[in-house]
Amino acid sequence: MSDNEDFLHNEEAIRQDPDNLIKSNDPNHPANLICTLCEQFYHNNWCTGTAGGISIKHSKYDHIYVAPSGVQKEKMKKEDLFVLNHDGSKILRSPKFYKPSDCTPLFKACFNVKNAGAIIHTHSQHAVICSLIFKDEFRISNIENIKAIPSGKTDPVTGKSIALSYFDTLKIPIIENMAHENELVDSFHEVFKKYPHTTALIVRRHGIFVWGPTIEKAKIFNEAIDYLMELAIKMYQLGIPPDCPIGDEQKY
Amino acid sequence: MSDNEDFLHNEEAIRQDPDNLIKSNDPNHPANLICTLCEQFYHNNWCTGTAGGISIKHSKYDHIYVAPSGVQKEKMKKEDLFVLNHDGSKILRSPKFYKPSDCTPLFKACFNVKNAGAIIHTHSQHAVICSLIFKDEFRISNIENIKAIPSGKTDPVTGKSIALSYFDTLKIPIIENMAHENELVDSFHEVFKKYPHTTALIVRRHGIFVWGPTIEKAKIFNEAIDYLMELAIKMYQLGIPPDCPIGDEQKY
Amino acid sequence: MSDNEDFLHNEEAIRQDPDNLIKSNDPNHPANLICTLCEQFYHNNWCTGTAGGISIKHSKYDHIYVAPSGVQKEKMKKEDLFVLNHDGSKILRSPKFYKPSDCTPLFKACFNVKNAGAIIHTHSQHAVICSLIFKDEFRISNIENIKAIPSGKTDPVTGKSIALSYFDTLKIPIIENMAHENELVDSFHEVFKKYPHTTALIVRRHGIFVWGPTIEKAKIFNEAIDYLMELAIKMYQLGIPPDCPIGDEQKY
Amino acid sequence: MSDNEDFLHNEEAIRQDPDNLIKSNDPNHPANLICTLCEQFYHNNWCTGTAGGISIKHSKYDHIYVAPSGVQKEKMKKEDLFVLNHDGSKILRSPKFYKPSDCTPLFKACFNVKNAGAIIHTHSQHAVICSLIFKDEFRISNIENIKAIPSGKTDPVTGKSIALSYFDTLKIPIIENMAHENELVDSFHEVFKKYPHTTALIVRRHGIFVWGPTIEKAKIFNEAIDYLMELAIKMYQLGIPPDCPIGDEQKY
Known part of the structure; x- marks a missing residue:
């Protein structure tokens, strides 16, 4: 595993192994931060019973990270995440066991129309x-x-x-x-x-x-x-x- | 202690030492997961004062794990658990200090009639x-x-x-x-x-x-x-x- | 520091060094358990602002442990505790900075009249x-x-x-x-x-x-x-x- | 890094490197304690969304520590703090990314008129x-x-x-x-x-x-x-x- 984010987000590296997109060790990298925040939000009663979700666009490489559908938010791991390209039109990396969140089109609307860098969805x-x-x-x-x-x-x-x-x-x-x-x-x-x-x-x-x-x-x-x-x-x-x-x- | 679940749940191994049934190190094994969840549920005000309980049937070997009666749910250890056979008709492993939960017949009804894999009981x-x-x-x-x-x-x-x-x-x-x-x-x-x-x-x-x-x-x-x-x-x-x-x- | 509780609670050992009474490493020893429980009770909003208190009598040696007055319950250490003799008539060990809790006579009444082994006082x-x-x-x-x-x-x-x-x-x-x-x-x-x-x-x-x-x-x-x-x-x-x-x- | 507080708070040491003011390893030093307490207060719903703040005057050297404006209180680090002189008239140490809290003049009023040693501000x-x-x-x-x-x-x-x-x-x-x-x-x-x-x-x-x-x-x-x-x-x-x-x- 490498911390070289330039490499991990490089098109060729992603083509060879899409999992490069989730290999960063930086706790503020979207792949890690989504998991930390989902666990925190679970304890706020915002995401119990697999509800809610978060999507973050990488601030430099524009890759979009999305929590999957149906996963227990307090136990989510970065291996469970989907990664999409900059406008959400292409799935670059999929987890083994889950399907994309039904919120994905809503997240895409916020990224593309509102120029959002991140969207938080809770059932508060x-x-x-x-x-x-x-x-x-x-x-x-x-x-x-x-x-x-x-x-x-x-x-x-x-x-x-x-x-x-x-x-x-x-x-x-x-x-x-x-x-x-x-x-x-x-x-x-x-x-x-x-x-x-x-x-x-x-x-x-x-x-x-x-x-x-x-x-x-x-x-x-x-x-x-x-x-x-x-x-x-x-x-x-x-x-x-x-x-x-x-x-x-x-x-x- | 061994992680070989096939061995730990083998009839002969159980006969020799019923504690094999609680020796798995896998955090998702019923013996460990019941304790983790009881502690979590305690902090939700669902199981204070020894109230509530959980029973899980092993998904592969069908052994039924039950929290005992009268134990502080936030401090429960796997040594405190009862283990029953697939339909709850026989106790395979008992803890030293506790008696079976009064809920056991209710759990058995859910396992046998509703084909449940697990039952959660809270005093929410x-x-x-x-x-x-x-x-x-x-x-x-x-x-x-x-x-x-x-x-x-x-x-x-x-x-x-x-x-x-x-x-x-x-x-x-x-x-x-x-x-x-x-x-x-x-x-x-x-x-x-x-x-x-x-x-x-x-x-x-x-x-x-x-x-x-x-x-x-x-x-x-x-x-x-x-x-x-x-x-x-x-x-x-x-x-x-x-x-x-x-x-x-x-x-x- | 020794874990030999027989020694730590021995009259001669106490006379030589009253701090022997708080030297056990057993998490269930009153000196340690009072601190753990006070911190837990603080987070229940039972003991904020130095309110509340706990007193436990050692189940074998009958020494009475009491949280002092005016201490922040979530930060209390065993060095802060008072230890009294079996009926509370004599102070065996005092902390440096604190005075005994005003609750001490009430705790003594519960120990002596009600034969209590422990008393919990909260401002719930x-x-x-x-x-x-x-x-x-x-x-x-x-x-x-x-x-x-x-x-x-x-x-x-x-x-x-x-x-x-x-x-x-x-x-x-x-x-x-x-x-x-x-x-x-x-x-x-x-x-x-x-x-x-x-x-x-x-x-x-x-x-x-x-x-x-x-x-x-x-x-x-x-x-x-x-x-x-x-x-x-x-x-x-x-x-x-x-x-x-x-x-x-x-x-x- | 040194724990010699006399040195760290020495005028000459501060002139050479203002970061000496935040280098203590003592958890009760204002630079460390402000961060610990802000995180704790965040979980009390007192400081969510960057609200609230704490200011502490060092009990021996009279340097005033202030949480900055606009920082997430649960993630604040001592590098984020401002340090002022004894009456708040001079900034001795500034963080890289933040501006002083708008509360600073209010904190100064409490220090100077009420002889406060610390002020807590929450949005409870x-x-x-x-x-x-x-x-x-x-x-x-x-x-x-x-x-x-x-x-x-x-x-x-x-x-x-x-x-x-x-x-x-x-x-x-x-x-x-x-x-x-x-x-x-x-x-x-x-x-x-x-x-x-x-x-x-x-x-x-x-x-x-x-x-x-x-x-x-x-x-x-x-x-x-x-x-x-x-x-x-x-x-x-x-x-x-x-x-x-x-x-x-x-x-x-």
Whole structure:
């Protein structure tokens, strides 16, 4: 096994042995990081019973790593992963025992249309409950953690992404669930048009998809949103609308 | 100690030293896996105070492994296990300090009638609460995780088990608890007749039994059902019937 | 350091070096087990902010081990422990930096009057909340985990302790809190008289004390009772009296 | 790398290589302890999505260690830390990739005005919810854990800090949140005047700041307060005012 990533991701090396794509020892290489994060997410009750998934695009070589369908997320090994080419049109490496996740077309849509570097999909109960108490979009206002989420605007001088402000309202669209995950592709594309700046979407009675330019960002967005959904449910149960103006809490 | 499973499960070897049945070093051998899973389940609040249990049938040699009665599940060692023959009619190996779990006849019923490969029994508070708010059966509809549970139907072409669809209702029967677990055998057999496709049953004010063709499947079913019971309680508390049609949430 | 427990607990050895009392390497020796359990209980939210404590009497030599006052329970080391003689009347070994826990007289009462082998004291929020919703005693009926608690009766043939039955009601007395823990001694003795069979008592707005003939038993009792208090609060919130008869749940 | 702390904190050594300030191997050295605690706090849901932070002043050399802005708290390494001089007026050591936390001016205010040895800042949901159900101050009375918090009074004989009594009311001021954390400095100074004895302040819809003479004390205060806020929310949901007199619970 070699740590030479240039070699491991080289076209000729992949042709000779597709398993080169999963041979890196770097814990931050997608092949290793997907497994670490799936185990962590399992313990958050986000991926029990084989639910949920993660896909990461290698930041240098653009190979796409995807967790397979039906695997216990807390025991997943890098040998279980699929690897696709840069736009997901070709499978470069397959595991022995599994078939590709039904989420693969959804992940591809996020990679290709939203230029995502990683997508996290969980069955978080906070997302499911929010999809039951909110109608078309999840809304929460004036909570510090909102500042972890990008506004979609860019600083004209530095070119850097501008985050939401404490005084903003975070809005995450909710789409209807279908019998099979691949039937959700059209709804994903509609969301991309209607909410061009959103970095997440909730699927009613199912879970949430969160993406970002890197896996680090996607993980931070996902944690912040999950925290905010948990908080919104508590506010709702206390009779405080999660998107009410500051100072209006006492009215409820 | 040898890893030669053929030898360890050989009739002559067992006769000479019944402890051969618990000598495998393979972490997925029933003797080891029961201990790992019991510790994990303890931390889920499913098996505190010696409650709950697991039984696994060896997939090749058909020996049945059972956690004993009264042991702290987070500290259980393979030396504490009972091993029975293929139909549970004979004890092949006993631990020094414990007596067989009162659940043993219930496990045997699942192995022999339902052709189970493993049974998980927890005192999950979600199961106990669901047994208080539901009457004869637990019901939940239109949640993605329902798709982890088998419908009982089989694909006529591939012969594979067909899972419940997102649009289905998961129904798990609830039986009354008795003074002693072995008195539940008759109710188990009634459930097997009335709900031929169920993979689980809830015992009121007690807990849940979940079985499957393998321990991997039983574990996935148990996690998915526990997730769904937890969600159902939250829906109930929000005034949303867990089995209401999609779109009816706003009515409540 | 020696593992010869006979030597370490020998009077002459203790006189020469009281630290012999904490030198055992056996993980089940009280000096080691108190630290392991305190760390575990910390992660249960039972002992945060230096709250709570454990005391264990050595099953053979009768030396009493006590966690000190004011120590972070998740970082406690055996060097931090006090060791007392068999009835707690003499301190045999003191740590450098701490003073004895204010609970010490309460632990002594349980050792001397109730013949306890170990006492667990937690600030479990379940105990505090139960002390707010119950008046003079905590009551819960017809839940499987009640069977983990002794009834106080003894089998006349085997001489073994008989556990509560599923159809029984578990009753745990609640006493009023005082400014200092040592002022609770009188109330402890009143409980011992009024509830001769109880294995636990709740201190209102404070926490719970659970004792047993061994630390294994005390730990099992404490886990079972904590589970039952958690469940009772959930039942109360759903409008179901925790001690209502089976079948009466639907009335509420 | 050397463990000679006198050397590592020596002015000349720092001038030659500022990284000397983070080279100690002692797990209780601020450079190491901040990382350990941030990881622990992450798993408490206090610091997810890069939220929250800790600052510790070295008890002997007075150098101030601060977690940077925007780092994943569960993966933080000592190389990521800023080190400031004794009053925070000068940056002695900077990490490569991060900018100073926006909390830095708030931490400096606590160090310089309150003579703090450490400050813990979390986005605990208990703090956020308490800031929604309480108006100007969080209040809770007659709970044992209140005794972990200092009253602000000092024993005239021993000179030691006197803790709150069980019969006292803990009051923690709540200030309004601003768009940027550094805008909170004025409100911090107002709190210091109006509540000269408080060891914590809640920022509405944001989180909590807790300080103490040492990191051990700040950690204990933070845990006790978080426990009390959690309990207060449960009491509020049960209709029991968290600051009601003992015995008044039954009225609600």
